Amino acid sequence: MYKCVYFSITELVHPQILKQIGSENSWLRLNSGCLQDLDTIRREWGGEVIINSGVNDSRGLRPPNDPDGSYYSTHKQGTTFDLVPKNGEHFKFYHFIKKLIIEKDIKHFNTMEHIKYTSSWVHVAKMNHSQDVLIIKP
Numbered sequence: 001m002y003k004c005v006y007f008s009i010t011e012l013v014h015p016q017i018l019k020q021i022g023s024e025n026s027w028l029r030l031n032s033g034c035l036q037d038l039d040t041i042r043r044e045w046g047g048e049v050i051i052n053s054g055v056n057d058s059r060g061l062r063p064p065n066d067p068d069g070s071y072y073s074t075h076k077q078g079t080t081f082d083l084v085p086k087n088g089e090h091f092k093f094y095h096f097i098k099k100l101i102i103e104k105d106i107k108h109f110n111t112m113e114h115i116k117y118t119s120s121w122v123h124v125a126k127m128n129h130s131q132d133v134l135i136i137k138p
C-alpha cells in the first residue's frame with residue numbers, strides 16, 4: 001500500500017467515506033500510482049498544494065451520492081483530484097502539471113480538465129487512453 005508523504009487521508013477522501021469505512025479502507029480505494037504522482041507534483045512544485053480543505057471536501061475521492069460534479073465523475077474512482085496551489089499561482093501550476101505529464105515526469109495522471117472550466121483549481125485524472133495528455137471538458 002502506498003500512502004502519500006505530503007497528503008493526509010483527510011485531504012484525499014470525502015469525510016462521509018472516512019466516517020463510514022475508516023482511513024485504512026479509504027487508502028485501499030485510492031489508486032497507488034496517482035498517489036505517487038501527487039507526491040511528485042508536490043515535491044517538484046516546492047510549495048503547498050491544497051486538495052480537500054474546509055467546505056471544499058469533494059476534491060479527491062467522492063461518495064457515490066455526492067452532489068458535487070457529474071454523476072459519473074472519475075472523482076468517485078480514486079483516480080482524480082482537484083489541486084490548488086496555496087500561493088495562488090493557478091495558471092502557472094496548471095502548465096507546470098501539464099509539462100510533468102507530457103514529459104513523463106509523472107507516470108499515471110494523463111488527463112486534465114481545460115483551464116477555461118477550472119477557474120481556481122487544477123483537475124488531474126488517470127483515464128483509459130494513450131494520448132500524451134487528454135484535455136477534457138467537465
Ligand SMILES: [Zn+2]
Pocket residue numbers: 075080081082123124
Ligand atoms: Zn475535478
